[in-house]
Amino acid sequence: MNHTLDSFRSYLKEMNYYSRACTLLSWDMYTATPKLGFQGMADALTFFSTKHFTLSTSDELLSMLEALSVPEEYDQLDEGMKYTVRTMLRDLRKMRRVPKDFFEAFIAEQSLSMQAWEEAKRTSDYSLFAPHLEKLIEMTRQQCAYTDPDRECYDVLLDKYEEGMDSESIDRVFTELRDGLLPLLKKILAHPLPESRIYQGTYDADAQKKVQELLLGYIGFSFEAGTTAESEHPFTSGFSRYDVRVTNHYYEHDPISAMFSAIHEGGHAIFEQNVDPALEGTAADDCCYMGIHESQSRFFENILGRRKSFWVPVYSRIQELLPDLKDIPLDEFVQEINHVRNSFIRTQADEVTYCLHIILRYEMEQEIFRNHASVDSLPALWNEKMQKYLNLTPENDSEGILQDMHWSDASFGYFPSYLLGNIYDGMFLEAMEKDLGPIDPLLESGQIHLCREWLNEKIHKYGCLRLPREVIANVCGQELSAAPLLRYFTDKYTKICGLE
Numbered sequence: 402m403n404h405t406l407d408s409f410r411s412y413l414k415e416m417n418y419y420s421r422a423c424t425l426l427s428w429d430m431y432t433a434t435p436k437l438g439f440q441g442m443a444d445a446l447t448f449f450s451t452k453h454f455t456l457s458t459s460d461e462l463l464s465m466l467e468a469l470s471v472p473e474e475y476d477q478l479d480e481g482m483k484y485t486v487r488t489m490l491r492d493l494r495k496m497r498r499v500p501k502d503f504f505e506a507f508i509a510e511q512s513l514s515m516q517a518w519e520e521a522k523r524t525s526d527y528s529l530f531a532p533h534l535e536k537l538i539e540m541t542r543q544q545c546a547y548t549d550p551d552r553e554c555y556d557v558l559l560d561k562y563e564e565g566m567d568s569e570s571i572d573r574v575f576t577e578l579r580d581g582l583l584p585l586l587k588k589i590l591a592h593p594l595p596e597s598r599i600y601q602g603t604y605d606a607d608a609q610k611k612v613q614e615l616l617l618g619y620i621g622f623s624f625e626a627g628t629t630a631e632s633e634h635p636f637t638s639g640f641s642r643y644d645v646r647v648t649n650h651y652y653e654h655d656p657i658s659a660m661f662s663a664i665h666e667g668g669h670a671i672f673e674q675n676v677d678p679a680l681e682g683t684a685a686d687d688c689c690y691m692g693i694h695e696s697q698s699r700f701f702e703n704i705l706g707r708r709k710s711f712w713v714p715v716y717s718r719i720q721e722l723l724p725d726l727k728d729i730p731l732d733e734f735v736q737e738i739n740h741v742r743n744s745f746i747r748t749q750a751d752e753v754t755y756c757l758h759i760i761l762r763y764e765m766e767q768e769i770f771r772n773h774a775s776v777d778s779l780p781a782l783w784n785e786k787m788q789k790y791l792n793l794t795p796e797n798d799s800e801g802i803l804q805d806m807h808w809s810d811a812s813f814g815y816f817p818s819y820l821l822g823n824i825y826d827g828m829f830l831e832a833m834e835k836d837l838g839p840i841d842p843l844l845e846s847g848q849i850h851l852c853r854e855w856l857n858e859k860i861h862k863y864g865c866l867r868l869p870r871e872v873i874a875n876v877c878g879q880e881l882s883a884a885p886l887l888r889y890f891t892d893k894y895t896k897i898c899g900l901e
Protein backbone atom coordinates (compact mmCIF):
# COMPACT_ATOMS: atom_id res chain seq x y z
CA MET A 402 0.00 0.00 0.00
CA ASN A 403 2.61 2.55 1.11
CA HIS A 404 4.70 1.77 -1.90
CA THR A 405 1.80 2.31 -4.32
CA LEU A 406 0.75 5.47 -2.53
CA ASP A 407 4.31 6.84 -2.70
CA SER A 408 4.58 6.07 -6.40
CA PHE A 409 1.18 7.62 -6.93
CA ARG A 410 2.28 10.81 -5.14
CA SER A 411 5.39 11.13 -7.33
CA TYR A 412 3.30 10.47 -10.41
CA LEU A 413 0.91 13.28 -9.39
CA LYS A 414 3.91 15.56 -8.97
CA GLU A 415 5.08 14.82 -12.48
CA MET A 416 1.60 15.52 -13.85
CA ASN A 417 1.55 18.74 -11.87
CA TYR A 418 4.79 19.89 -13.53
CA TYR A 419 3.26 19.43 -16.98
CA SER A 420 0.09 21.20 -16.00
CA ARG A 421 2.15 24.08 -14.53
CA ALA A 422 3.93 24.36 -17.88
CA CYS A 423 0.55 24.55 -19.63
CA THR A 424 -0.77 27.18 -17.21
CA LEU A 425 2.40 29.22 -17.54
CA LEU A 426 2.28 29.08 -21.33
CA SER A 427 -1.31 30.25 -21.47
CA TRP A 428 -0.62 32.95 -18.88
CA ASP A 429 2.20 34.16 -21.10
CA MET A 430 0.12 33.93 -24.30
CA TYR A 431 -2.48 36.28 -22.84
CA THR A 432 -0.22 38.70 -20.98
CA ALA A 433 3.08 38.97 -22.82
CA THR A 434 3.52 36.98 -26.06
CA PRO A 435 3.87 39.20 -29.15
CA LYS A 436 1.61 38.49 -32.11
CA LEU A 437 4.27 36.70 -34.15
CA GLY A 438 5.33 34.57 -31.19
CA PHE A 439 1.84 33.27 -30.58
CA GLN A 440 2.08 30.23 -32.83
CA GLY A 441 5.28 29.01 -31.17
CA MET A 442 3.66 29.22 -27.75
CA ALA A 443 0.50 27.53 -29.04
CA ASP A 444 2.63 24.66 -30.40
CA ALA A 445 4.42 24.30 -27.09
CA LEU A 446 1.10 24.33 -25.27
CA THR A 447 -0.18 21.53 -27.52
CA PHE A 448 3.01 19.57 -26.77
CA PHE A 449 2.73 19.91 -22.99
CA SER A 450 -1.05 19.31 -22.95
CA THR A 451 -0.49 16.13 -24.92
CA LYS A 452 2.19 14.99 -22.47
CA HIS A 453 -0.17 15.69 -19.59
CA PHE A 454 -2.96 13.87 -21.40
CA THR A 455 -0.71 10.85 -22.01
CA LEU A 456 0.21 10.70 -18.31
CA SER A 457 -3.38 11.08 -17.22
CA THR A 458 -4.52 8.16 -19.37
CA SER A 459 -1.59 5.73 -18.99
CA ASP A 460 -1.76 2.04 -18.07
CA GLU A 461 0.61 2.74 -15.20
CA LEU A 462 -1.77 5.30 -13.69
CA LEU A 463 -4.75 3.02 -14.20
CA SER A 464 -3.12 0.17 -12.30
CA MET A 465 -2.09 2.48 -9.41
CA LEU A 466 -5.61 3.89 -9.17
CA GLU A 467 -7.17 0.45 -9.31
CA ALA A 468 -4.84 -0.75 -6.56
CA LEU A 469 -5.67 2.24 -4.38
CA SER A 470 -9.40 2.03 -4.92
CA VAL A 471 -9.95 -1.41 -3.38
CA PRO A 472 -11.82 -0.85 -0.08
CA GLU A 473 -9.04 -1.92 2.31
CA GLU A 474 -6.61 0.56 0.67
CA TYR A 475 -9.09 3.31 -0.13
CA ASP A 476 -10.49 3.49 3.41
CA GLN A 477 -7.05 4.35 4.77
CA LEU A 478 -6.54 7.36 2.48
CA ASP A 479 -7.12 10.89 3.73
CA GLU A 480 -10.01 12.90 2.33
CA GLY A 481 -7.96 14.70 -0.34
CA MET A 482 -6.47 11.45 -1.61
CA LYS A 483 -9.85 9.70 -1.61
CA TYR A 484 -11.22 12.48 -3.78
CA THR A 485 -8.16 12.27 -6.04
CA VAL A 486 -8.33 8.50 -6.53
CA ARG A 487 -12.10 8.49 -7.07
CA THR A 488 -12.27 11.33 -9.60
CA MET A 489 -9.07 10.44 -11.45
CA LEU A 490 -10.18 6.86 -11.94
CA ARG A 491 -13.56 8.03 -13.24
CA ASP A 492 -11.99 10.59 -15.60
CA LEU A 493 -9.27 8.23 -16.72
CA ARG A 494 -11.76 5.57 -17.74
CA LYS A 495 -13.58 8.23 -19.74
CA MET A 496 -10.51 9.76 -21.30
CA ARG A 497 -9.06 6.40 -22.32
CA ARG A 498 -11.96 6.15 -24.70
CA VAL A 499 -10.71 9.29 -26.53
CA PRO A 500 -8.19 8.44 -29.27
CA LYS A 501 -4.90 10.31 -28.90
CA ASP A 502 -5.01 11.62 -32.49
CA PHE A 503 -8.43 13.06 -31.90
CA PHE A 504 -7.34 14.74 -28.67
CA GLU A 505 -4.35 16.38 -30.38
CA ALA A 506 -6.46 17.52 -33.32
CA PHE A 507 -9.02 19.00 -30.93
CA ILE A 508 -6.42 21.01 -28.99
CA ALA A 509 -4.84 22.23 -32.24
CA GLU A 510 -8.24 23.25 -33.62
CA GLN A 511 -8.96 25.22 -30.46
CA SER A 512 -5.80 27.30 -30.98
CA LEU A 513 -6.67 27.98 -34.62
CA SER A 514 -10.23 28.77 -33.76
CA MET A 515 -9.21 31.24 -31.08
CA GLN A 516 -7.08 33.13 -33.57
CA ALA A 517 -9.90 33.10 -36.14
CA TRP A 518 -12.33 34.38 -33.52
CA GLU A 519 -10.02 37.27 -32.59
CA GLU A 520 -9.81 38.33 -36.23
CA ALA A 521 -13.55 37.83 -36.75
CA LYS A 522 -14.34 39.91 -33.69
CA ARG A 523 -11.91 42.66 -34.70
CA THR A 524 -13.40 42.94 -38.19
CA SER A 525 -16.93 41.95 -37.16
CA ASP A 526 -16.91 39.23 -39.79
CA TYR A 527 -18.71 36.14 -38.50
CA SER A 528 -17.89 34.21 -41.70
CA LEU A 529 -14.21 34.02 -40.59
CA PHE A 530 -15.17 32.24 -37.39
CA ALA A 531 -18.15 30.17 -38.61
CA PRO A 532 -16.20 27.23 -40.15
CA HIS A 533 -14.12 26.90 -36.95
CA LEU A 534 -17.18 27.10 -34.76
CA GLU A 535 -18.81 24.39 -36.82
CA LYS A 536 -15.75 22.18 -36.45
CA LEU A 537 -15.54 22.77 -32.69
CA ILE A 538 -19.21 21.90 -32.22
CA GLU A 539 -18.73 18.73 -34.21
CA MET A 540 -15.57 17.79 -32.30
CA THR A 541 -17.24 18.56 -28.97
CA ARG A 542 -20.08 16.19 -29.87
CA GLN A 543 -17.51 13.60 -30.89
CA GLN A 544 -15.62 14.02 -27.62
CA CYS A 545 -18.84 13.56 -25.62
CA ALA A 546 -19.66 10.48 -27.67
CA TYR A 547 -16.27 9.02 -26.73
CA THR A 548 -16.34 9.92 -23.03
CA ASP A 549 -20.04 9.50 -22.19
CA PRO A 550 -21.65 7.46 -24.94
CA ASP A 551 -24.87 6.95 -22.96
CA ARG A 552 -25.54 10.55 -22.00
CA GLU A 553 -26.88 13.55 -23.82
CA CYS A 554 -24.04 15.78 -24.99
CA TYR A 555 -25.23 19.08 -23.47
CA ASP A 556 -25.77 17.46 -20.07
CA VAL A 557 -22.22 16.11 -20.22
CA LEU A 558 -20.95 19.63 -20.98
CA LEU A 559 -22.89 21.20 -18.10
CA ASP A 560 -21.55 18.53 -15.77
CA LYS A 561 -18.00 19.28 -16.82
CA TYR A 562 -18.18 22.80 -15.35
CA GLU A 563 -20.64 22.30 -12.50
CA GLU A 564 -20.77 18.66 -11.53
CA GLY A 565 -24.18 17.42 -10.53
CA MET A 566 -26.11 20.47 -11.73
CA ASP A 567 -28.18 18.91 -14.48
CA SER A 568 -30.23 20.81 -17.00
CA GLU A 569 -33.41 20.03 -15.10
CA SER A 570 -32.22 21.98 -12.03
CA ILE A 571 -30.75 24.73 -14.19
CA ASP A 572 -33.97 25.06 -16.21
CA ARG A 573 -35.95 25.31 -12.99
CA VAL A 574 -33.89 28.07 -11.34
CA PHE A 575 -33.22 30.02 -14.53
CA THR A 576 -36.95 30.07 -15.33
CA GLU A 577 -37.76 31.10 -11.75
CA LEU A 578 -35.23 33.91 -12.03
CA ARG A 579 -36.23 35.07 -15.52
CA ASP A 580 -39.92 35.21 -14.63
CA GLY A 581 -39.19 37.29 -11.53
CA LEU A 582 -36.57 39.45 -13.17
CA LEU A 583 -38.34 40.65 -16.32
CA PRO A 584 -41.14 42.53 -14.50
CA LEU A 585 -38.64 43.93 -11.96
CA LEU A 586 -36.35 45.12 -14.75
CA LYS A 587 -39.27 46.86 -16.42
CA LYS A 588 -39.96 48.78 -13.22
CA ILE A 589 -36.30 49.66 -12.71
CA LEU A 590 -35.96 50.96 -16.26
CA ALA A 591 -39.09 53.06 -15.85
CA HIS A 592 -37.21 55.05 -13.17
CA PRO A 593 -34.00 55.94 -15.00
CA LEU A 594 -31.07 57.29 -12.98
CA PRO A 595 -29.20 60.39 -14.20
CA GLU A 596 -26.09 59.84 -16.37
CA SER A 597 -22.91 60.07 -14.33
CA ARG A 598 -20.08 62.56 -14.86
CA ILE A 599 -17.51 59.87 -14.07
CA TYR A 600 -16.85 59.03 -17.73
CA GLN A 601 -15.96 62.64 -18.55
CA GLY A 602 -12.76 62.29 -16.56
CA THR A 603 -9.39 60.88 -17.66
CA TYR A 604 -7.77 58.18 -15.56
CA ASP A 605 -4.11 57.34 -15.86
CA ALA A 606 -3.41 53.61 -16.33
CA ASP A 607 -0.62 53.55 -13.72
CA ALA A 608 -2.88 55.23 -11.20
CA GLN A 609 -5.61 52.69 -11.98
CA LYS A 610 -3.06 49.95 -11.33
CA LYS A 611 -2.46 51.43 -7.88
CA VAL A 612 -6.23 51.41 -7.28
CA GLN A 613 -6.28 47.76 -8.27
CA GLU A 614 -3.57 47.01 -5.70
CA LEU A 615 -5.42 48.95 -3.06
CA LEU A 616 -8.66 47.09 -3.73
CA LEU A 617 -7.00 43.68 -3.90
CA GLY A 618 -5.31 44.29 -0.57
CA TYR A 619 -8.55 45.63 0.92
CA ILE A 620 -10.56 42.51 0.08
CA GLY A 621 -7.78 40.21 1.31
CA PHE A 622 -5.78 39.10 -1.74
CA SER A 623 -2.34 37.96 -0.62
CA PHE A 624 0.48 39.55 -2.63
CA GLU A 625 2.88 37.02 -1.13
CA ALA A 626 0.96 34.29 -2.90
CA GLY A 627 -0.16 36.25 -5.94
CA THR A 628 0.75 38.75 -8.61
CA THR A 629 -0.87 40.86 -11.36
CA ALA A 630 -0.46 41.60 -15.08
CA GLU A 631 -2.38 43.19 -17.95
CA SER A 632 -4.37 41.38 -20.63
CA GLU A 633 -7.11 42.12 -23.14
CA HIS A 634 -9.69 40.43 -20.90
CA PRO A 635 -9.19 40.09 -17.14
CA PHE A 636 -8.72 36.54 -15.83
CA THR A 637 -7.26 34.54 -12.92
CA SER A 638 -4.67 31.84 -13.27
CA GLY A 639 -3.67 29.58 -10.40
CA PHE A 640 -0.64 27.31 -10.04
CA SER A 641 -1.29 26.44 -6.38
CA ARG A 642 -2.54 28.27 -3.30
CA TYR A 643 0.89 29.88 -3.13
CA ASP A 644 0.82 31.36 -6.63
CA VAL A 645 -2.44 32.80 -7.94
CA ARG A 646 -2.27 35.52 -10.59
CA VAL A 647 -4.86 38.02 -11.77
CA THR A 648 -4.93 40.27 -14.82
CA ASN A 649 -6.73 43.50 -15.57
CA HIS A 650 -7.39 45.89 -18.43
CA TYR A 651 -7.45 49.67 -18.06
CA TYR A 652 -9.69 52.13 -19.90
CA GLU A 653 -8.76 55.80 -20.03
CA HIS A 654 -12.25 57.16 -19.43
CA ASP A 655 -13.76 54.37 -17.39
CA PRO A 656 -12.12 53.70 -14.02
CA ILE A 657 -15.02 51.54 -12.84
CA SER A 658 -14.36 48.66 -15.22
CA ALA A 659 -10.86 47.94 -13.85
CA MET A 660 -11.99 48.41 -10.23
CA PHE A 661 -14.69 45.78 -10.58
CA SER A 662 -12.44 43.44 -12.56
CA ALA A 663 -9.92 43.72 -9.73
CA ILE A 664 -12.57 42.83 -7.15
CA HIS A 665 -13.97 40.01 -9.30
CA GLU A 666 -10.66 38.36 -10.16
CA GLY A 667 -9.49 39.04 -6.61
CA GLY A 668 -12.49 37.03 -5.39
CA HIS A 669 -11.45 34.08 -7.55
CA ALA A 670 -7.88 34.37 -6.28
CA ILE A 671 -8.87 34.63 -2.60
CA PHE A 672 -10.72 31.35 -3.00
CA GLU A 673 -7.66 29.57 -4.35
CA GLN A 674 -5.30 31.16 -1.82
CA ASN A 675 -7.43 29.86 1.05
CA VAL A 676 -7.87 26.20 0.23
CA ASP A 677 -6.82 23.98 3.15
CA PRO A 678 -3.02 23.43 2.88
CA ALA A 679 -3.62 19.76 3.78
CA LEU A 680 -5.12 19.31 0.32
CA GLU A 681 -1.96 20.45 -1.45
CA GLY A 682 -0.76 18.02 -4.08
CA THR A 683 -4.16 16.36 -4.36
CA ALA A 684 -6.75 16.93 -7.05
CA ALA A 685 -8.97 18.68 -4.49
CA ASP A 686 -6.62 21.62 -3.94
CA ASP A 687 -8.41 24.06 -6.20
CA CYS A 688 -12.07 24.43 -6.99
CA CYS A 689 -13.04 22.76 -10.24
CA TYR A 690 -16.72 23.77 -10.02
CA MET A 691 -17.04 26.92 -12.07
CA GLY A 692 -20.39 27.99 -10.60
CA ILE A 693 -19.02 27.79 -7.07
CA HIS A 694 -15.85 29.59 -8.18
CA GLU A 695 -17.89 32.31 -9.89
CA SER A 696 -20.07 32.65 -6.82
CA GLN A 697 -16.98 33.73 -4.88
CA SER A 698 -15.73 36.28 -7.41
CA ARG A 699 -19.26 37.63 -7.73
CA PHE A 700 -19.86 37.72 -4.01
CA PHE A 701 -16.97 40.17 -3.71
CA GLU A 702 -17.86 42.01 -6.92
CA ASN A 703 -21.64 42.34 -6.55
CA ILE A 704 -22.91 41.40 -3.12
CA LEU A 705 -20.14 43.29 -1.30
CA GLY A 706 -18.63 45.56 -3.97
CA ARG A 707 -21.82 47.31 -5.07
CA ARG A 708 -22.77 48.46 -1.55
CA LYS A 709 -22.03 51.95 -0.34
CA SER A 710 -20.70 50.46 2.89
CA PHE A 711 -17.97 48.59 0.95
CA TRP A 712 -16.56 51.88 -0.38
CA VAL A 713 -16.79 53.95 2.81
CA PRO A 714 -13.36 52.86 4.16
CA VAL A 715 -11.52 53.26 0.81
CA TYR A 716 -13.22 55.83 -1.41
CA SER A 717 -11.23 58.87 -0.29
CA ARG A 718 -7.96 56.99 -0.89
CA ILE A 719 -9.16 56.13 -4.40
CA GLN A 720 -10.02 59.79 -5.01
CA GLU A 721 -6.44 60.67 -4.07
CA LEU A 722 -5.12 58.22 -6.66
CA LEU A 723 -7.61 59.24 -9.36
CA PRO A 724 -7.94 63.03 -9.09
CA ASP A 725 -10.79 63.23 -11.63
CA LEU A 726 -12.96 61.37 -9.10
CA LYS A 727 -12.49 64.16 -6.56
CA ASP A 728 -15.59 65.97 -7.83
CA ILE A 729 -17.65 62.80 -7.68
CA PRO A 730 -19.17 62.30 -4.23
CA LEU A 731 -19.45 58.73 -2.94
CA ASP A 732 -23.23 58.73 -3.43
CA GLU A 733 -22.88 59.53 -7.11
CA PHE A 734 -20.22 56.82 -7.50
CA VAL A 735 -22.43 54.26 -5.76
CA GLN A 736 -25.41 55.24 -7.88
CA GLU A 737 -23.35 54.69 -11.04
CA ILE A 738 -22.06 51.26 -10.02
CA ASN A 739 -25.69 50.24 -9.54
CA HIS A 740 -26.97 51.83 -12.73
CA VAL A 741 -29.15 49.33 -14.59
CA ARG A 742 -29.35 49.72 -18.37
CA ASN A 743 -30.00 47.34 -21.22
CA SER A 744 -26.71 46.89 -23.05
CA PHE A 745 -25.11 44.71 -25.70
CA ILE A 746 -21.99 43.48 -23.97
CA ARG A 747 -22.20 40.86 -21.23
CA THR A 748 -18.96 41.81 -19.50
CA GLN A 749 -20.09 45.43 -19.19
CA ALA A 750 -23.59 44.60 -17.99
CA ASP A 751 -24.94 45.55 -14.57
CA GLU A 752 -25.76 42.79 -12.12
CA VAL A 753 -29.46 42.66 -13.07
CA THR A 754 -29.34 42.53 -16.87
CA TYR A 755 -26.26 40.29 -16.62
CA CYS A 756 -28.57 37.44 -15.67
CA LEU A 757 -30.48 37.83 -18.94
CA HIS A 758 -27.23 37.83 -20.96
CA ILE A 759 -26.50 34.39 -19.51
CA ILE A 760 -30.01 33.03 -20.00
CA LEU A 761 -29.67 34.05 -23.66
CA ARG A 762 -26.39 32.11 -24.00
CA TYR A 763 -27.83 29.08 -22.19
CA GLU A 764 -30.71 29.04 -24.65
CA MET A 765 -28.30 29.43 -27.59
CA GLU A 766 -26.25 26.45 -26.42
CA GLN A 767 -29.40 24.40 -26.10
CA GLU A 768 -30.33 25.39 -29.67
CA ILE A 769 -26.89 24.26 -30.83
CA PHE A 770 -26.58 20.99 -28.93
CA ARG A 771 -30.18 19.92 -28.51
CA ASN A 772 -31.92 21.34 -31.56
CA HIS A 773 -28.96 21.17 -33.96
CA ALA A 774 -29.33 24.81 -35.03
CA SER A 775 -27.05 25.46 -38.02
CA VAL A 776 -23.99 27.63 -37.49
CA ASP A 777 -25.22 30.04 -40.17
CA SER A 778 -28.47 30.62 -38.33
CA LEU A 779 -26.83 31.56 -35.02
CA PRO A 780 -26.21 35.33 -35.45
CA ALA A 781 -29.87 35.97 -36.33
CA LEU A 782 -31.01 33.77 -33.46
CA TRP A 783 -28.76 35.70 -31.09
CA ASN A 784 -30.16 39.03 -32.26
CA GLU A 785 -33.72 37.77 -31.90
CA LYS A 786 -33.08 36.83 -28.27
CA MET A 787 -31.33 40.15 -27.55
CA GLN A 788 -34.44 41.90 -28.76
CA LYS A 789 -36.68 39.67 -26.66
CA TYR A 790 -34.78 40.03 -23.37
CA LEU A 791 -32.94 43.34 -23.62
CA ASN A 792 -34.96 45.21 -26.19
CA LEU A 793 -31.87 45.83 -28.33
CA THR A 794 -30.62 44.65 -31.72
CA PRO A 795 -26.82 44.57 -32.20
CA GLU A 796 -25.55 46.67 -35.11
CA ASN A 797 -22.89 44.09 -35.92
CA ASP A 798 -21.73 40.64 -34.80
CA SER A 799 -18.81 42.01 -32.76
CA GLU A 800 -21.29 43.41 -30.29
CA GLY A 801 -23.50 40.36 -30.81
CA ILE A 802 -22.56 36.74 -31.14
CA LEU A 803 -18.80 37.34 -31.50
CA GLN A 804 -18.34 39.22 -28.23
CA ASP A 805 -17.28 36.32 -25.97
CA MET A 806 -14.26 34.07 -26.36
CA HIS A 807 -15.84 31.01 -24.71
CA TRP A 808 -17.04 29.26 -27.83
CA SER A 809 -13.71 29.87 -29.59
CA ASP A 810 -11.98 27.32 -27.35
CA ALA A 811 -14.96 24.97 -27.12
CA SER A 812 -15.99 25.99 -23.59
CA PHE A 813 -19.60 25.10 -24.36
CA GLY A 814 -21.64 24.66 -21.19
CA TYR A 815 -19.52 27.17 -19.26
CA PHE A 816 -21.84 30.21 -19.42
CA PRO A 817 -24.58 28.83 -17.12
CA SER A 818 -22.03 28.59 -14.30
CA TYR A 819 -21.81 32.41 -14.16
CA LEU A 820 -25.50 32.69 -13.41
CA LEU A 821 -25.48 29.74 -11.04
CA GLY A 822 -22.79 31.71 -9.20
CA ASN A 823 -25.16 34.69 -8.85
CA ILE A 824 -27.98 32.44 -7.71
CA TYR A 825 -25.75 30.78 -5.08
CA ASP A 826 -24.70 34.27 -3.92
CA GLY A 827 -28.27 35.25 -3.09
CA MET A 828 -28.37 32.16 -0.88
CA PHE A 829 -24.91 32.74 0.65
CA LEU A 830 -25.80 36.33 1.54
CA GLU A 831 -28.84 35.18 3.52
CA ALA A 832 -26.76 32.51 5.27
CA MET A 833 -23.95 34.98 6.04
CA GLU A 834 -26.32 37.59 7.52
CA LYS A 835 -27.91 34.88 9.64
CA ASP A 836 -24.48 34.19 11.16
CA LEU A 837 -22.91 37.65 11.20
CA GLY A 838 -25.93 39.93 11.31
CA PRO A 839 -26.41 42.71 8.73
CA ILE A 840 -23.18 43.14 6.78
CA ASP A 841 -23.42 46.89 6.05
CA PRO A 842 -22.27 47.97 9.53
CA LEU A 843 -19.37 45.47 9.33
CA LEU A 844 -18.21 46.80 5.99
CA GLU A 845 -18.65 50.42 6.96
CA SER A 846 -16.46 49.94 10.02
CA GLY A 847 -13.70 48.35 7.94
CA GLN A 848 -14.35 44.75 8.98
CA ILE A 849 -14.62 43.21 5.52
CA HIS A 850 -12.25 40.51 6.79
CA LEU A 851 -15.16 39.02 8.77
CA CYS A 852 -17.04 38.38 5.52
CA ARG A 853 -13.93 36.95 3.90
CA GLU A 854 -13.18 34.68 6.84
CA TRP A 855 -16.75 33.42 6.78
CA LEU A 856 -16.31 32.50 3.10
CA ASN A 857 -12.88 30.96 3.84
CA GLU A 858 -14.35 28.82 6.56
CA LYS A 859 -17.64 27.83 4.91
CA ILE A 860 -16.49 27.42 1.31
CA HIS A 861 -12.87 28.07 0.34
CA LYS A 862 -11.04 25.66 2.60
CA TYR A 863 -12.82 22.65 1.10
CA GLY A 864 -11.37 23.19 -2.40
CA CYS A 865 -13.49 20.86 -4.48
CA LEU A 866 -14.13 18.19 -1.83
CA ARG A 867 -17.80 19.09 -1.76
CA LEU A 868 -19.96 19.03 -4.86
CA PRO A 869 -21.88 22.27 -5.59
CA ARG A 870 -25.11 20.76 -4.31
CA GLU A 871 -23.36 19.74 -1.07
CA VAL A 872 -21.88 23.22 -0.64
CA ILE A 873 -25.37 24.72 -0.92
CA ALA A 874 -26.86 22.17 1.47
CA ASN A 875 -24.07 22.61 4.04
CA VAL A 876 -23.82 26.39 3.92
CA CYS A 877 -27.47 27.30 3.39
CA GLY A 878 -29.37 24.27 4.70
CA GLN A 879 -31.80 24.34 1.79
CA GLU A 880 -32.33 23.37 -1.84
CA LEU A 881 -31.08 25.47 -4.72
CA SER A 882 -33.46 28.38 -5.32
CA ALA A 883 -33.43 31.71 -7.17
CA ALA A 884 -35.78 33.26 -4.59
CA PRO A 885 -33.01 34.73 -2.35
CA LEU A 886 -31.35 36.44 -5.35
CA LEU A 887 -34.71 37.85 -6.44
CA ARG A 888 -35.30 39.12 -2.89
CA TYR A 889 -31.87 40.76 -2.91
CA PHE A 890 -32.55 42.50 -6.24
CA THR A 891 -36.05 43.57 -5.24
CA ASP A 892 -34.99 45.01 -1.85
CA LYS A 893 -32.00 46.78 -3.28
CA TYR A 894 -33.60 48.38 -6.33
CA THR A 895 -36.76 49.29 -4.47
CA LYS A 896 -34.50 51.56 -2.41
CA ILE A 897 -32.21 52.79 -5.18
CA CYS A 898 -34.93 53.60 -7.71
CA GLY A 899 -37.63 54.49 -5.22
CA LEU A 900 -39.96 51.76 -6.56
CA GLU A 901 -43.24 51.13 -4.83
Ligand SMILES: [Zn+2]
Pocket residue numbers: 665669695698
Ligand atom coordinates in the same frame (compact mmCIF):
# COMPACT_ATOMS: atom_id res chain seq x y z
ZN1 LIG B 1 -15.05 35.01 -13.06
